[in-house]
Amino acid sequence: MNALRLIDKVLARFEGWLIIALLSLMAGLTFVQVCLRGLFIKAHVQWANDLMGYLDWSEPFVRLLVLWLTLLGASLVTTENKHIKIDLFSSILPRKWLPVRELIIAVVCVLICTIMSYVCTGYVKMEMEFGGVMFLNLPNWICQLILPVGFALLTFRFLLRATEQSIKVFGDKRK
Amino acid sequence: MILILTILLIILIILGLPLFIGILAAAMLGLYATQIQFTSIPIEIFRLANAPVLLAIPLFTFAGYLLAHGGTSARLVRFSRSLFGWMPGGLGVVALVSCAFFTALTGATGITIIALGGLLLPALISEKYGENFSLGLLTTSGSLGLHFPPSLPIILYGFVSGVSIEGLFMAGLLPGVLMVGIPCLFSVYMGRKWGLARPSFSGREFFSALREAAWELPIPLFIIAGIYSGFSTATEAAALTVAYVLFIKIAVFRELKLGGDLPVIIKESMKMVGGIMIILGAALAFTNYLVDAFIPTRILELMEGMIETRIGFLIILNLFLILVGCMMDIFSAILVVVPLIVPLAAKFGIDPLHLGVIFLANLGIGYNTPPVGLNLFIASSRFDKPVVQLYRATLPFLLLLVLTLLLITYWPGLSLFLPGLLTP
Numbered sequence: 001m002n003a004l005r006l007i008d009k010v011l012a013r014f015e016g017w018l019i020i021a022l023l024s025l026m027a028g029l030t031f032v033q034v035c036l037r038g039l040f041i042k043a044h045v046q047w048a049n050d051l052m053g054y055l056d057w058s059e060p061f062v063r064l065l066v067l068w069l070t071l072l073g074a075s076l077v078t079t080e081n082k083h084i085k086i087d088l089f090s091s092i093l094p095r096k097w098l099p100v101r102e103l104i105i106a107v108v109c110v111l112i113c114t115i116m117s118y119v120c121t122g123y124v125k126m127e128m129e130f131g132g133v134m135f136l137n138l139p140n141w142i143c144q145l146i147l148p149v150g151f152a153l154l155t156f157r158f159l160l161r162a163t164e165q166s167i168k169v170f171g172d173k174r175k
Numbered sequence: 176m177i178l179i180l181t182i183l184l185i186i187l188i189i190l191g192l193p194l195f196i197g198i199l200a201a202a203m204l205g206l207y208a209t210q211i212q213f214t215s216i217p218i219e220i221f222r223l224a225n226a227p228v229l230l231a232i233p234l235f236t237f238a239g240y241l242l243a244h245g246g247t248s249a250r251l252v253r254f255s256r257s258l259f260g261w262m263p264g265g266l267g268v269v270a271l272v273s274c275a276f277f278t279a280l281t282g283a284t285g286i287t288i289i290a291l292g293g294l295l296l297p298a299l300i301s302e303k304y305g306e307n308f309s310l311g312l313l314t315t316s317g318s319l320g321l322h323f324p325p326s327l328p329i330i331l332y333g334f335v336s337g338v339s340i341e342g343l344f345m346a347g348l349l350p351g352v353l354m355v356g357i358p359c360l361f362s363v364y365m366g367r368k369w370g371l372a373r374p375s376f377s378g379r380e381f382f383s384a385l386r387e388a389a390w391e392l393p394i395p396l397f398i399i400a401g402i403y404s405g406f407s408t409a410t411e412a413a414a415l416t417v418a419y420v421l422f423i424k425i426a427v428f429r430e431l432k433l434g435g436d437l438p439v440i441i442k443e444s445m446k447m448v449g450g451i452m453i454i455l456g457a458a459l460a461f462t463n464y465l466v467d468a469f470i471p472t473r474i475l476e477l478m479e480g481m482i483e484t485r486i487g488f489l490i491i492l493n494l495f496l497i498l499v500g501c502m503m504d505i506f507s508a509i510l511v512v513v514p515l516i517v518p519l520a521a522k523f524g525i526d527p528l529h530l531g532v533i534f535l536a537n538l539g540i541g542y543n544t545p546p547v548g549l550n551l552f553i554a555s556s557r558f559d560k561p562v563v564q565l566y567r568a569t570l571p572f573l574l575l576l577v578l579t580l581l582l583i584t585y586w587p588g589l590s591l592f593l594p595g596l597l598t599p
Contacts, residue, residue, distance in 0.1 A: 019445045020438050030414035035409060042406075067224035069233055070456065073449020074195070076442065082448050083193035086502050103334070105192050109200060112196050115203065116216070123217040143224070147217050 001167070004160050011153065026065045029058045045149050057135035064134075064143050071150030078082055078157035099168040104164035113155040120147040177208045194507050198457035202214045205464040218457035219463045227410055228334045229455075235325050239281035240444035241420045247391050248290045252298075254388040258519045261376040265368020266302050268359045270295045273508060275355045276403035276581060278320030279395060288317040288553050303371055311568035314360065314554040315576065318539040319358075320350030321505070325400050325416070328505050328535055329457070330409060335513045337430050338527045341402050342407050345597060346528040350536060350583045357579050358572055390423045399414035403597070451506045458510035470519050478519060488523045489584050492516070493537060500541015501548050508538050526588075532590040536583050540576050543569050 033055065039048035052058055093101065127141040134143050188197040198217070206213055215522045216389045223229060251273045259268040270291075278287045289364060292313050299309035312356050345360035362376055366373075385392075386548045398416060401407040407415060424431040431437065441551040466472060499508050513534070545566045548586060 016442050020441045023441050027417045031418050034411040034414050064224045070449050070452035071447055072446040074453035077446045077450045084191050084504055085191045101190055109196050112200050115466050119213040120217045123214055171494055
């Protein structure tokens with residue numbers, strides 16, 4: 001249990017830094033693009049256009065970053081259990097039922113995320129064989145790698161949560 | 176078997192299953208029932224990486240979180256106080272206007288109540304506004320700026336429905352003004368009735384407050400001007416906004432520490448983005464299944480038999496959306512419901528821009544609707560009051576907003592006048 005929590009912490013720190021790096025890249029590159037385009041279109045600066053030619057990979061790249069940030073962000077939200085949900089019963093259900101509810105929900109999440117990791121892995125494998133390329137001759141499957149990785153992270157988070165909740169639910173009996 | 180699982184899933188979603196899991200599970204069930212491979216799910220989620228518009232969401236969210244940090248809210252309140260404070264019920268007007276402004280910038284995520292509520296509630300109470308009046312006003316004002324650029328719900332609506340985001344921004348301006356203006360009139364009326372003290376207008380205070388807020392006030396104007404002059408798209412405007420806000424927070428106000436605050440703000444804002452966009456990904460997969468299974472067409476046929484007129488459709492739409500709005504937050508509601516409603520509305524000859532405005536107005540109201548409107552809970556924890564008291568406090572404002580909603584819904588000209596000017 002403690003080992004799981006430690007892994008969770010280390011992962012979260014790594015995800016945090018990755019998010020910071022990727023968002024900075026996204027904001028920076030988009031800003032540079034806007035400035036160059038503005039310079040070329042409004043002021044007809046030739047070198048701005050040349051530079052844009054070198055940076056033609058940046059547009060698909062930042063679009064890809066949207067997906068990466070989404071999955072990394074979603075994974076971090078899971079650590080705090082703050083996913084968007086419809087919550088009608090928190091105030092109505094008796095307090096002692098809450099851990100049971102949380103456990104059931106966490107187990108369902110683990111199930112769905114496991115299926116998703118599996119399906120996404122298959123998808124990436126298929127792309128590896130197919131061998132399409134995106135910007136900068138980067139193979140498609142590397143760009144898509146975040147899908148199985150992201151869902152694997154989510155699976156791990158929900159698994160951790162399910163374990164914690166089951167200790168809450170069943171822990172009493174061992175005492 | 177499928178039926179039992181579907182019912183089970185619905186129960187789980189109501190019990191509090193994270194929505195993206197629920198939607199993914201629904202897509203899986205549907206695909207399984209029609210014996211299609213699950214591979215279409217990751218293909219659809221990967222579409223998140225192929226839409227230039229979506230880039231605006233993380234960038235604007237980041238800019239909004241940056242603005243919420245530090246003294247922006249205090250400067251805004253001071254400025255609008257110097258501008259409107261002299262009116263009867265002036266402080267109420269101040270609260271409504273600055274909240275609407277802040278909501279537009281931060282994207283209706285409950286930040287408004289958290290950032291401005293703590294500032295405005297003590298001020299209102301100390302000027303002898305009724306407690307319930309103040310609470311109701313601040314709670315509802317958390318969802319009033321939805322129609323103004325660069326509101327995130329508008330961008331998301333534009334993406335999901337395929338309507339031009341620039342057009343939606345234009346269409347939302349007048350209805351947005353109305354939704355802020357009518358509660359303002361109410362505040363003026365109550366202020367006069369209670370005979371509250373009215374500070375006189377001070378030119379010196381106005382200019383000093385203006386100078387202080389001069390860096391932040393024009394941000395929405397910059398965005399509108401940039402988009403409509405054709406200088407930048409919504410996405411490019413987002414990148415420029417981030418750069419500008421970073422500049423003023425670091426260089427002008429010196430209230431943002433690069434090492435300490437920035438990483439935290441980035442992480443917090445991206446958690447918000449992750450939470451919304453993962454639902455978007457799941458919703459794309461689910462919608463793809465729905466369309467493949469001809470579900471919207473079937474609903475359309477069903478509704479056509481039941482509803483004859485446009486007005487009938489609009490009434491049902493309003494009721495349905497308020498119901499949705501008080502169960503789901505605005506982002507997931509847009510993602511799940513819009514693809515179903517858009518073809519229906521087209522059939523009844525409702526302008527897509529007008530539909531977008533109605534949609535946002537409805538969902539904004541749903542935020543304040545008992546029993547589960549999100550604003551009520553945020554306000555309850557922020558102001559440390561029982562939710563039941565907030566139900567009562569928001570009621571008059573809720574009625575006013577519903578009145579405004581009717582006006583917006585049954586007077587299409589209000590929404591379509593400004594976009595009409597743009598396209599000759």
